[in-house]
Amino acid sequence: MYQYDNIDQTIVNERVTQFRDQTSRYLSGKLTDDEFRPLRLQNGLYIQRHAPMLRIAIPYGLLSSKQLRKLADIADRFDRGYGHFSTRQNLQLNWPKLEETPDILEELSKVEMHAIQTSGNCIRNITTDQFAGVAPDEIIDPRAIAEILRQWSTFHPEFSLLPRKFKIAVSGSKQDRAIVQAHDIGLEFYYDKEQKMAIRVWVGGGLGRTPILGSVIREHLEWEHVLTYCEAIIRVYNLHGRRDNIYKARIKILVKALGVEEFKKQVEAEWLHLKNSPNTINEGELKRVTKFFTQMPYEKLKDQDDAFDEVNKNNKAFASWVKRSVHPHKQKGYRSVTLSLKPHGLAPGDATSDQMRIVAELADQYSFGELRVSHEQNLILADVKLKDIFKLWEKAKAHQLATPNIGLLTDIICCPGGDFCSLANAKSIPIATSIQEAFDDLDYLHDIGELELNISGCMNACGHHHIGHIGVLGVDKDGSEWYQVTIGGKQGNDASLGTVIGPSFAAEEMPGVVKKLIDVYIKQRNPEERFIDTVRRLGVNPFKEHVYA
Ligand code: HEM
């Protein structure tokens, strides 16, 4: 875990006091709606369909079991006994009472948590890889850099009123699991030809109304300059980003309007003033911040376990779960394990307070009391001993946390849509559950193989539909709910945006549409070919023809 120092704790405590006063002034009529709006948004509080919605920050997706237990207690005491893990590694509460939100923030502050930077036109919660620190393909543990960025951006006076929200993602490994190309700034660490660590800087990516994948603005940045270079980028954006039109305010629009070359020229000119200034990070600073993260007391183990091999051979249900949910680890004898928050028939990404407590217990028993949240809306125990995996599975299974569907069609990314969100054009949770129910045969799911299906209830794209192999977007047609389908989107190093296959469908047609897309794939696939690769090879047409036949 990252452990707060006095400065971190003071900031969070002062924020609670300040927000308590702001809320009470609003409730007593001393502040108008307009005056209160920016104050509440700075503390993650939205006004939503049924109730306010509170978005709690989980910086770089890292949680301790103690924090998760606190979230469970908050969900019971102040909400309806559950929370929603979002695609930006945050937790959303859908039913808090406005007058109780200062109390919620106070409870959070007791476990080094807050809701700062989860909303508003500032640099938002920095996201990264859920396997940070343990992935075998890692170049650098990205969390220390993400933490340095967090410290630098929290309350940054120059960047607290940007033209629009600003999202930064850091990938520290060869496989990009942080979707750097779909962020305002994406930082991709790699080794250069001299085997020195460097950063490829992506800029101007983002989904939403105008989906654009980022462009490389600098191929090789010496990592020491990460802050000053980000500072230069955001300064250019802050100066020239459009404030007259909310739909054109994101940096992606500025980069597109100027062209990457011109944008880069301006950033480099700005950087000349900033390069080597005190915000330059040196080894010492990186080490200092790294020390705030708990070092795990790994045991020296063999990378093989007879009992594990035995049960993996003889227990089919366990083996199919292992295949999807257990991931390689840097340390011999350890694995990372994904607990699925996508049991069939329930809202993707939701966890009940009981489940949160169970996961906290599992983290204590099997993973040094720590866990992570992925942008796919699942929970990860990063440091599980090979020999403990079977016991872990049995316990997780008993609490609906071991659906063996990680990376498969029913591991759906889904925004809250019309059930909760006032911006929605259509519901998205019932679409997810109806598709999950239509693909309830686990053997078939495993046979279909890797497939990402992402659903958003409107063009804001919280459910990342553009980068789903299959993407579903809720649209409004004459006051009724319809769904537009895209295929061929992909996250990761070779990211792509999906292509719309044609006119939209009614809700009840959606499971059938997905089935038809799968039929084409099953018929046309080469051995070992994933759905996305078949789509890339054949193009949209065969799929389109079958679906609209
Ligand atoms: C329930 C209340 C929510 C509201 C009012 C809300 C609001 C918005 C808005 C207005 C945008 C569009 C911004 C733009 O112009 O790019 C957006 C985008 C986004 N939101 Fe939400 N959102 C909500 C829930 C969520 C949830 C549940 C998630 C995650 C599951 C999420 C994560 C995101 C993400 C990832 C984007 C992506 C678009 C981009 O790349 O910028 N939001 N949200």
Ligand code: SF4
């Ligand atoms: S995509 Fe639209 S409907 Fe879904 S959560 Fe975001 S704003 Fe709401």
